[in-house]
Amino acid sequence: MAISESAYIQEKFSALQTQQADAVLNEIRLKAFENFQVNGIPSYKNEEWRYTPVSQLFKKPFELSENTVSIEQQFLQQIRLPNSNEVNELIFVNGIYNASLSNIRSKELLVLPLQKALSDTAYAELVKAHLGKSSLYIKDGVHALNTSFINGGVFVYVPKNTQIDLPFYVYHLCNTQVNPVLAQPRSLVYVSESASLKIVEHYATIGNADSFINEVMEVVVAENANFEYYKLQADVANANQVNTTHIRQIGKSFVHTVVATLTGGMLRNNTNIIMEKAGNEAHMYGLYLLNGSTHADNHTLVDNREPNCFSNELYKGILDGNSTGVFSGKIYVRPQAQKTNAYQSNKNILLSDYASVNTKPQLEIFADDVKCSHGCTVGRLDEEALFYLRSRGIDTAQAKAMLLLAFANDVIDKINIESLREHIEDIIVNRLAVQTS
8 A cells, every 4th residue: 555545654653652651652653643634735726836746756555664673784785885994884674773783882872662751760851852853944744743753862971071083873774674664763863062973874674675774863063063964865767755854053063064965866955054053154065976767855944043153054966867856055144144254156067968957045134233145057078178188198988087077076085084985986987987988
């Protein structure tokens, strides 16, 4: 049965509410499900989803994931990122946190199932205060569906004055060997005052059936904290995703994000940064290197709610084959957010006559003492630069690959984890060598 069938969704929701007795989660889920019933799945008539036909995914016979399924260690070893022995690992299997596969090496880093955190007096109030705040900004039915089925989620806590030196790798594994799966991982991350954390998210599907990950990660960054976030999307062609990363800077802090989209099916990334304290700083970077029929949609938001905040945003796209890209970025400056400095740029190169990109940078400014700019470009490879390299004895394929890598490096260089940066760089170099030959 397609998951768009209301009876199927209602049955699964009622069963979850009965099984999970936590009053806080039940209330959050109930409000979200009411929102889902009112708004439904967005169609092309919804401006925020105009170029991404997510409703087509909901016509497929996905099974809502309920329990952790098995994943062979051999598969886990195959998809692990480099230096896996030197990082913290959190594993979601079909959207459910799997503690037995996870490995938290940093003793100061706390990882608890959401339900356990809500029953722990040390963290219950913190979770209640911050879980679900992304729904104030994202009100569509896809986001509401994730919240309606919060199950097997995690709470990640970094204590005050704690620097987590080892990166925190979050693996999202989907096992579709039996049937198509809709996985809905949920996480709440709290980086305390004067603490630091680096998160890397990676996705992998095993099986020939379609996978659909509908994820929400909410991050809270406190005073004088430092948070870095990296996303690598390099899954198979039958893997689809809607990912929301909602970051709230509740204290004067520093945030750095990089999203690298390389392969997959239909992919949508919502990256929101909410600046709730004066003097916040955020940097957002993205690279989508697309081929085949991959569709990548990057929606970003920077909400300047207080004065003297700074943000810089750069997203770049290289599109080949029949691929499609979407960039929609919004900078919002509220009346009290004077002295805001905010910059946004989206640049794209089309390598195929059949590839396309839709780009919409936006500014909404309600303050008069600000410095804000935005812009976008869509074009081909620079013929003069290509001619210059060819005149120096470099063949056409190598010259194209060199120019494209230089174009992408503006984003790749922003990855501050060396092993991850080199891994992504190798994937891109190999891809470009094949595409331009």
